[in-house]
Amino acid sequence: MPLSARRRHGGEVSVPARPHLCPGTGKTGTNTVSSCVLIGNGWNTYDTLAFGDVNADGRTDPVGRDSGGDLWVYPHKGDTGTDALDSRVFIGNGWWPANWTTIRLADLNDDHKIDIIGRADKGDLHGYVNAMSTDGTIIFDNL
DSSP: OOOOEEEOGOOOOEEEEEEEOOOBBSSOOGSOOOOOOEOHHHGEEEEEEEEOOSSSSSSSSEEETTTOEEEOOOBSSSOOOGGBBBOOOEEOOOOOOOTTTEEEOOSSSSSSHHHHHHEEEEEEEEEEOOOOOOTOOOOEEEE
């Protein structure tokens, strides 16, 4: 269930300060989403959001990059509204917006865990695999 976003000039997607969860209905046409529910405040501190099941619990977790280049994941708890997401967890630093123009999440090595893909300012792609420990600690290593 994605967070809402608005398209800005030049094709950039802006992150709303007050994101809403708009659950899918399974229907088609104009009835594909039901009423949106507020799930948090202050998300305008992140210049980039990505989505994936980072902690392998079967739920989609938002990952945000702050202005200091730090990545944070908000594990989805399965609840609704402002109780949907758990407290943020630090997952990496050095992802400065000027150096990393794109950050995406995908399973790069077919282990059924979400990994991080970053495109550097010169166009190189870098992969970081999810090496989550057995106690659930989220760790990313170079691919």
